[in-house]
Amino acid sequence: MPDGEVLKGLRKLLLDFDEEGVEKGIQDAFKEGFSAQQILNELSRGMEMVGEKFEKGDFYLPELVLSAEIMKSALNILRPRMVSGGATIGKKIVLASPKGDVHDIGKNIVGGLLEGNGFDVHDLGIDVAPEEIVKKAEEVNADVIGLSALISGGVSSMAETIILLNEKKVRPKVIIGGAAATPEAAKTIGADAYAKDAWQGVEIIKGWI
């Protein structure tokens, strides 16, 4: 019977942002006989706790970004040994800063968190034309498209992307965020959701999956 303390220790290591400790802890957990899925579940719970602390104002963006980086490293170790994926494993997300907007910090943060949660993220980068976003979504059979805009011209480009998507037979869900996006803007342009911050965006997407 594996000792559960090793798993609980992993969660603490994540909350302490100890990347080396997490990597070592994963190896220890394997030695103790835990499966990759059990380890992932524990780390995912750790990520949820990071998110809860972020929402409560105990953590800030640096903690959110760093924990996502650590989770990405952890997933690189866990993925080859996973017999079956978690709910999010293999789900495809296309991310972009829309045409006219070259900001990508917010998008990168969301991308990191999504990858840390096991999603297969296709980041198209910045200043991406609506046609390019739609083409990529079709190509990878995306489950969700995430668009982030810091300047309002980006919202117009988001609107054009959704108009193009609506002409397709299969339309992935679209979530928007960034300083120029608002719940009103999401409603106006026909997006499926608005996220006020990176963490909420990930939670909404997980809810869809």
Place this chain on the structure above:
Amino acid sequence: MKHDWKASIERLNASYAGETPDRVPCMLFLDESAGSRISGLTVREMLSSSKRLAAASLDVYEYLGMDNLWLLTGPYLGPFEGLAYAKANGKADAFVWQDHSTPLLREGALCETEKEIENLQIPDHTKVEPWPTILEALAINQEKTGMPAALNLSLTWSNVQMLRGSKAYIDVKRNPDLLLSLCEKIYASQWDYYKAYSKAVGTPGIVLNAQYGFNAHMLSFEDAWKFEGQFMARFCKATGLPLYIHNCGFKPYWFETVDKLRQEGVTVFGVNGSFPQDLDFWVGFRKRYPDIHIMGAAISVNAEMEHGTPEDVMERVRQNIVKMAPYGRFIICPLCCMPWRIPLSNMRAVLEAVEEYGKYPMTNAT
């Protein structure tokens, strides 16, 4: 009819001094997209000469009828500081030009590695364009209208994000000394700009600092102070300039920031923000700091300005006037910069509302 700049100057001066002006002053700041739409010029055309930039800016701001005069290419150390950095470091192609909206440096393109931070060259603001053009345009319009130009800095977080990109957030935890070394370079660059500004436009009477680190959805207050606030305080103490704080984030640390700056010996003259959107917060702010000027207070560009009708905008302005104007030291100013997607009729509605409800003594607003 040409704008009466003398009346605007008197109105603003009365408001700044805590006296009663003829009516509540009002301001809008355009971003390059709105400026391009009204002027009909591309951004590069605007910057093609200082005379052209000055004339187009004056035309547009006179058309809007506000009490402020800015430039169509925002003269704060934001996007165009990115261009200057890109040129000074031989990477002008990292700057993405756009015809009808704000051109921007690709975030993280100049300081991706520690070596790049170490080797980062700061621009000479008297020589590296577009600053000479922008500074000369400020001087031209100041001379023409009598409206004093303003020194607009960005000490330091927005520049950190622009230069380092999202890695900056990891550096906060893992490599704060590296990040501080970048902040020091940004600080040096802003000093260089201050000197160039003083030479071209004249010695400023106040500094408006655009600050973004001081938001609870971004950094802890302690980290915001470490990577932004301490530099603001250093600058203000070294120059003796009073500070007008611009913070257009969603969760500003207003009280903590003002109190800490005052503890450090900085004269906080005013605050410029639109969040929180709860007007009662701003009434509380006014009571807590009766001597601090407020340019705002709760009109967001992403709310009524973008999604409402002119009537909605007028009503929101009226509510702001009812709550804030009786105390004085107040300017109506939706934030942040007016972007694309805001109907011109909604911009004009701000002025209409101020004319309708904002005249002292107040009778129409209630």
